[in-house]
Amino acid sequence: MSALPRLLADIGGTNARFALSIDGAIHASTILTCNQYPHFEQAVQAYLDSQLAQYGRPREAAFAIAAPIVGDSVAMTNHTWHFSVAALRARLSLQRLIVLNDFTALAMSLRYLPAAELHQIGGGKPAPNAPIALLGAGTGLGVSGLIPHGMHWVPLQGEGGHVTMGASDAREAAVLEVLRPRFAHISAERLLSGPGLVLLYEALCAVDGASSSLLQPADVSERGLNGSDAQCRGALDLFCAMFGTVAGNLVLTLGAHGGVYIGGGIVPRLGDFFANSRFRQRFEAKGRYADYLAPVPAYVINSALPAFVGLVHAFDDPGPRVESRL
Numbered sequence: 001m002s003a004l005p006r007l008l009a010d011i012g013g014t015n016a017r018f019a020l021s022i023d024g025a026i027h028a029s030t031i032l033t034c035n036q037y038p039h040f041e042q043a044v045q046a047y048l049d050s051q052l053a054q055y056g057r058p059r060e061a062a063f064a065i066a067a068p069i070v071g072d073s074v075a076m077t078n079h080t081w082h083f084s085v086a087a088l089r090a091r092l093s094l095q096r097l098i099v100l101n102d103f104t105a106l107a108m109s110l111r112y113l114p115a116a117e118l119h120q121i122g123g124g125k126p127a128p129n130a131p132i133a134l135l136g137a138g139t140g141l142g143v144s145g146l147i148p149h150g151m152h153w154v155p156l157q158g159e160g161g162h163v164t165m166g167a168s169d170a171r172e173a174a175v176l177e178v179l180r181p182r183f184a185h186i187s188a189e190r191l192l193s194g195p196g197l198v199l200l201y202e203a204l205c206a207v208d209g210a211s212s213s214l215l216q217p218a219d220v221s222e223r224g225l226n227g228s229d230a231q232c233r234g235a236l237d238l239f240c241a242m243f244g245t246v247a248g249n250l251v252l253t254l255g256a257h258g259g260v261y262i263g264g265g266i267v268p269r270l271g272d273f274f275a276n277s278r279f280r281q282r283f284e285a286k287g288r289y290a291d292y293l294a295p296v297p298a299y300v301i302n303s304a305l306p307a308f309v310g311l312v313h314a315f316d317d318p319g320p321r322v323e324s325r326l
Contacts, residue, residue, distance in 0.1 A: 123295055143158060244282030279298075
């Protein structure tokens, strides 16, 4: 590990989290609101300006971005920020800049998270040296995995949150029919995200013939958890069940007997509601492959800043990224 500070950033569609890594330890973590800065570089510079006097200017950086990382040009899916990796490195006077998908970075953290920060929901013990699945809902739906390869573990980079969302029962089918005229494609992210909670609530109001209010995702969660609104409660119930469907699909796809890890901003906040929901039942509801999924443990990540753990290791561990060097 370098004794010089390294700049870390975990950028979602709503919040930009920054920190400095010194000899692998995290310092000066700060959360900025994305909408307060028209351009990504302005948010980065605002953070650096607040830390320069104490820590000096970093020469290396690793950024986790909620966006597909396929080349030098990066454009966020759920925000307006976009930039060139090489140009940003030059403007920030960095010698090295690594840019990863945010869930690729989170996948890189999984083997280093302490057991006390993981809440297991069902299943047994993870199979050793088996693939690991990862997904999490926030402003969008992130999906990744961790695959053993010789002496290394290779994180996956993909856009699995945009797979097509199907219905598993009549009520889910009714919800999708309400939403179908509004969207050419109903992805998993469309429903399993903060905005998706609102869509589920509005669709249930239409299905049930109830009047709807203009709510934010936090309103749906709060009213659903306290039981003050039947359609909000129903939206949370559908969210957890459909999340189980998608998680089970991911484990089948990856053969992830090493477990499925759940991050993002929504599920950890649901606490016991999620643990007691239909998530696990739906996760295993795969017909002939129910016995295949039953032993697979699911873990809710309760770490404060887990992506930073992955970013610290991104400087040395292999994995998909775009990198610019001086």
